[in-house]
Amino acid sequence: MLRVLGSNKVFCDGLTRRDLLHVGALAPLGLTLTNWSRATAAREQAAPTASGFGSAKRCILLYLWGSPSQIDTFDPKPDAPKEVRGALGSIQSVIPGVRVGEVLPRIARMLDRVTILRSLTHPTPIHGTAFAFSAVPTTDLQLEGNVRDSRHWPFIGSVVDYLGSRADAKAPAVPRNYWLPFTFGSKRGPSRPGPFGGFLGPTYDTIWSEFRAKGTKEILRDSGDPNTPKLKISDPYAGILPTDRFETVAPDETLTLDRLNSRASLLDQLDSARRTFDAKTTDTPFDRHRALARAVLTSGKLRDALDVQSESPKLRERYGMTLFGQSCLAARRLLEAGGKFVTVCWDEYGLVNTGWDTHVYQESRLKDELGPGLDGAFSALLEDLEARGMLADTAIVVMSEHGRTPRVQNVAGAGRDHWSRAYSAMFAGAGFAKGRVVGRTDRIAGDVAETPFSPKDVVATLFHLLGIDPQAEIHDRLGRPYPIGGNGRVRSELLA
Structure with a gap:
C-alpha cells in the first residue's frame, strides 16, 4: 500500500515533484495511480480489486464515427421482421450460436479472440464523441458543438498523456496521445469536440497526423438532404494509392533542423532561467507543444513510425489499401515506436452523412465500403499484434457514439437513424476476455434486456486496464478534484 503526501503548490494536479518521487513503482504506462489520493490530504487507499489492473501498456481505439448499425454488425436479429433485419443477412461465427453481420x-x-458488448445504452442519440470517450457525466448539442465548452472533461488519451507527463516531464519523441488520419x-468542416484536454486545458489536446492525398475511387455522395446537392467525392476511406503518405503536423517551414539544433542550447538556458525565476508557473500549451515539436523533429521516430511504405506489400494488403486500413497499420507502428494511446478514426469525408452515419444508402455502403474496410483492418491488426507478441499488453477498443434505429427507414438506398438505447462495441487484447458476448437486447435490438452498460463504464474499465485507478482524482486548473473515471464503474464482465 502506498502513501502519497499532497499539496497544490506547483502542479495543477496538486502534486509537487517531491510528492511524485514518494509514490514508488510505476504502473505499465509509467503512471503512479494505483493509490493516488486527494492532493490536499494524506490518506491511504487500497488498490483496485478487479482483475487485469495495469495489464495494458498501450491502447488502440478504433472509432467508427457516425455509428454502425448494431443489427447489421455485432447484434443481428435473424428472426426479426424484414423491416428490422433489412436486406443484409447474418453469418455464424466461430463461437457456436453467435452470429454477426454478413459484412x-x-x-x-x-x-473467439474478442469480446462483443451488445448492451451499451444512454439517453442522448446525438454524435456525442465527448460523451463516448471521456468521463463527462452528461452531454447535449451545445457541449458536442463547442470544443472549448467549460464543461468538457478530458479525452481518455489526454488523461493518459497528462499523467504520463507528471511522471516524466521530458517531451516524448512519439506523442503519448496520437490521432490518425487527420484532425x-x-x-468536412471545423474540428468537433471530443479528443481534447477538457478541464486539463489545451496543453493536453490530442496530437493529429495529416493525410492530404485524394482517394482512388470517385463516389457520388448523397447526404439525404434535398437542399444539399449530391457531390462526387474521391473518398480515401474507399481506397488510396500505396504511395500515399501520412504526415506529421508540419512545423514552421522556416525552422530547419540545423537552425533548431543550433538554437537548442540557448533555448534550454532561457527556459531554465525562466523556470528559476518563477518556479510556480506551470508550462503553457505553447511551451509544451514547442518541446514536443522539437522532440519529434530531432528524433525522427514519429516520422519513421508513420512510414507504412516500409512494410511489405503483402501485409499492407491484408490491412486493406484504404485510409482506415493503413491508419490501423500506422497505429501498430506508433505503438512499437513508443506511443501509448493511438486513435484511428473512420471520420466523415467531404459531405455530411458519410463515415458510419448511414442515414441513406446504408445497404450498399455497408456491403461495399464500411463492412469490408472494418473487417479487413481489424482482423489484420489483431493477427499482426499477436504475431509480434504485442497483443497480450495492447488493448483494442472498437466503439462509436451510439447505434442505429431498429427499423430500416424508407429512404434512398435504405438507412437507419440515430439510436442510443441499445448499441454494440468490440474489445480485444490486454486484460479483455476472449470469446465472450456480454449483454443482450430485445428481439429487435431496440432496448437492452440484460446487463446494461454506460459508455462511462467502458471509459472506467479502460482506465483500469491501463493501470489508472478510475476512482483516483485529477484536478482542474482551479484545483477542483474530479474522479478520473467520473461516475463509470469497472465492469468485470469485459475482463479476463
Whole structure:
C-alpha cells in the first residue's frame, strides 16, 4: 500500500515533484495511480480489486464515427421482421450460436479472440464523441458543438498523456496521445469536440497526423438532404494509392533542423532561467507543444513510425489499401515506436452523412465500403499484434457514439437513424476476455434486456486496464478534484 503526501503548490494536479518521487513503482504506462489520493490530504487507499489492473501498456481505439448499425454488425436479429433485419443477412461465427453481420466474415472467424458488448445504452442519440470517450457525466448539442465548452472533461488519451507527463516531464519523441488520419472533423468542416484536454486545458489536446492525398475511387455522395446537392467525392476511406503518405503536423517551414539544433542550447538556458525565476508557473500549451515539436523533429521516430511504405506489400494488403486500413497499420507502428494511446478514426469525408452515419444508402455502403474496410483492418491488426507478441499488453477498443434505429427507414438506398438505447462495441487484447458476448437486447435490438452498460463504464474499465485507478482524482486548473473515471464503474464482465 502506498502513501502519497499532497499539496497544490506547483502542479495543477496538486502534486509537487517531491510528492511524485514518494509514490514508488510505476504502473505499465509509467503512471503512479494505483493509490493516488486527494492532493490536499494524506490518506491511504487500497488498490483496485478487479482483475487485469495495469495489464495494458498501450491502447488502440478504433472509432467508427457516425455509428454502425448494431443489427447489421455485432447484434443481428435473424428472426426479426424484414423491416428490422433489412436486406443484409447474418453469418455464424466461430463461437457456436453467435452470429454477426454478413459484412464481417473475417471477424466472424476470429470471434473467439474478442469480446462483443451488445448492451451499451444512454439517453442522448446525438454524435456525442465527448460523451463516448471521456468521463463527462452528461452531454447535449451545445457541449458536442463547442470544443472549448467549460464543461468538457478530458479525452481518455489526454488523461493518459497528462499523467504520463507528471511522471516524466521530458517531451516524448512519439506523442503519448496520437490521432490518425487527420484532425477530427477537418475534412468536412471545423474540428468537433471530443479528443481534447477538457478541464486539463489545451496543453493536453490530442496530437493529429495529416493525410492530404485524394482517394482512388470517385463516389457520388448523397447526404439525404434535398437542399444539399449530391457531390462526387474521391473518398480515401474507399481506397488510396500505396504511395500515399501520412504526415506529421508540419512545423514552421522556416525552422530547419540545423537552425533548431543550433538554437537548442540557448533555448534550454532561457527556459531554465525562466523556470528559476518563477518556479510556480506551470508550462503553457505553447511551451509544451514547442518541446514536443522539437522532440519529434530531432528524433525522427514519429516520422519513421508513420512510414507504412516500409512494410511489405503483402501485409499492407491484408490491412486493406484504404485510409482506415493503413491508419490501423500506422497505429501498430506508433505503438512499437513508443506511443501509448493511438486513435484511428473512420471520420466523415467531404459531405455530411458519410463515415458510419448511414442515414441513406446504408445497404450498399455497408456491403461495399464500411463492412469490408472494418473487417479487413481489424482482423489484420489483431493477427499482426499477436504475431509480434504485442497483443497480450495492447488493448483494442472498437466503439462509436451510439447505434442505429431498429427499423430500416424508407429512404434512398435504405438507412437507419440515430439510436442510443441499445448499441454494440468490440474489445480485444490486454486484460479483455476472449470469446465472450456480454449483454443482450430485445428481439429487435431496440432496448437492452440484460446487463446494461454506460459508455462511462467502458471509459472506467479502460482506465483500469491501463493501470489508472478510475476512482483516483485529477484536478482542474482551479484545483477542483474530479474522479478520473467520473461516475463509470469497472465492469468485470469485459475482463479476463
